[in-house]
Amino acid sequence: MGTIRNKRLMVKVCELYFLQNKSQKEISALLGISRPQICRIITTAKDEGIVQISISNPYVRETELEHLLIQKFGLRDALVVDSTSIDGESSLQSFAKEAAKLAGDYIPQDSSVGVMSGYTAKAMIDALEPSSKKLKLIVPLIGGISTTNMSIHADTLALNMAMLYGADAWNLNAPAVVSEVSLAKSLKKEEAIARVLECGRKTDIALVGIGNLNEEATNVRLGSLKKEDLAQLQSQGAVASVCGSYFDREGREVGGEITARTIGLTLGELRRSKIIAAAIGDEKTEAICAALRSKKVDIFVTDMETAKKVVLEDKI
């Protein structure tokens, strides 16, 4: 590496390349050194730290937590929002506002989106900015979780989101969980329901929340999951619910019989979609870890507080 060992030359090449924005070809012609050699000089200079690239990042703290989350769970990406600046809004709303802004960039033009029910999903969808982007179709990923509280139903969220983006919305006319496996089977075979589920499987993006599995959980409180169901899930170690999937602390999918009684899609069935999961709150730390350990979430969206808790959480 005769030529490359000359530091003075490395500096000169790098100045021409990085500071004066000359192409490697130009530099090659100027100095009479072959193009590959210029390339190697630049690579060496980078390796040796002669070239320093820094990015002025006002979001270092968020970014750092994102890196940690990505590393810990092998995520495709993470979005951590600074929701400390709460101005009169609830923390969920202020989180959703920021989160929606960021997550919005991850939903490409003309894509189809599947949505889950829940307060987190609702907050984010409400906070989505009515951008110029057009989407194709918004599909609910799970049936109705109650006969009341329509505003957080997947159907409703799909409709709301569709209106924002000039998209069509489909409707899953079924309860989330029924009492018999056989009934669930029959329902899923119904043309109107099968079509929506099939379409859900094919969405480009799935927007979901991560839920706890305890008495306070929304689907328990609203009666979608009965006490016995909850007990059954808990006996299997389930601590998190995401869409139609339940996960134990290790991130293993559990709850076979209940899943079979669910009219909706599991994360496994959504493997063709980019799954964006959002959740915040100290009480959700365990559920979040469980869900992320399943490796089925592509992008996780949260706030700094929750991110810190999740990053520090041990497996057992």
Added chain:
Amino acid sequence: MGTIRNKRLMVKVCELYFLQNKSQKEISALLGISRPQICRIITTAKDEGIVQISISNPYVRETELEHLLIQKFGLRDALVVDSTSIDGESSLQSFAKEAAKLAGDYIPQDSSVGVMSGYTAKAMIDALEPSSKKLKLIVPLIGGISTTNMSIHADTLALNMAMLYGADAWNLNAPAVVSEVSLAKSLKKEEAIARVLECGRKTDIALVGIGNLNEEATNVRLGSLKKEDLAQLQSQGAVASVCGSYFDREGREVGGEITARTIGLTLGELRRSKIIAAAIGDEKTEAICAALRSKKVDIFVTDMETAKKVVLEDKI
């Protein structure tokens, strides 16, 4: 520029690109943004100063002077050497040592090189490191400037250099300046001389010094330029001699009759070659400026002291 205006996204893209060395394609796939858009985001981030590239340059002072020289004279490149560290050697030797090291990189493998006579050229050639590089042919660019002091003759320098690089050396068997134009013409038609001159015109690199034009000038002291010649040149405003060319303060070529009596090549005749000119010394400032203003020098090699003087020199 919807996507591009999002600073958070810009930061994320730049981190992936510059710090994690992911390709734009990968980032595009990861974030679901088109490749050209990623490219634009990076460009914008650079423009807005979000990405900062700095080069740790131990030679800042030299580099800065090089930039000034390049800008002032429109040079292709400049090499400024820090020759303050003189350890027993003459300043010319210590300059030549460093200068040779740098200039060596500008002489590509297998090229042919033309050399001028003079102390500066000699010092540099003596200081050239016997590298692994092979050169084709070394050619003197001008005839003998005296019957003594052979060691600084172009012929000798060509021979010395040829030995260093395993190249052939040619010999220009003629005096530098003769007393009659007709004689010069006849000589230049001689097969043995014409061939060498023709070959000089075709060299890839020309290594030359920049000389003063006064009583102290080497070619005057050694008698190659007679007192009358010097007077004639000075009456034309000539202040610099480079190879067979003479320049006035404005960088205009002068000395037609004397040039016609010279057996050697002018810088104009060397326009196919990359001309590397070296010179140091306070007393040469004026000559250097004149030579560089001619726009015929591609690369100028000097030391920091001289560079400072030259940079500050006004035209009149």
Added chain:
DNA sequence: TTTCCTTTTGAAATTAATTTCATATTGCGC
């Protein structure tokens, strides 16, 4: 609204950068 002008966009074309690979070279042991 409708029109026109400006801006934005991604596909494709172009250009640039990097890697591969066969060749050449050096330094080292014999």
Added chain:
DNA sequence: GCGCAATATGAAATTAATTTCAAAAGGAAA
């Protein structure tokens, strides 16, 4: 010196980045 392994090199192939361009979309004025 001679051969061998390790390294270095540039031409060509590959891959990556950027620009061009035509189409689409937004926004301002009528």
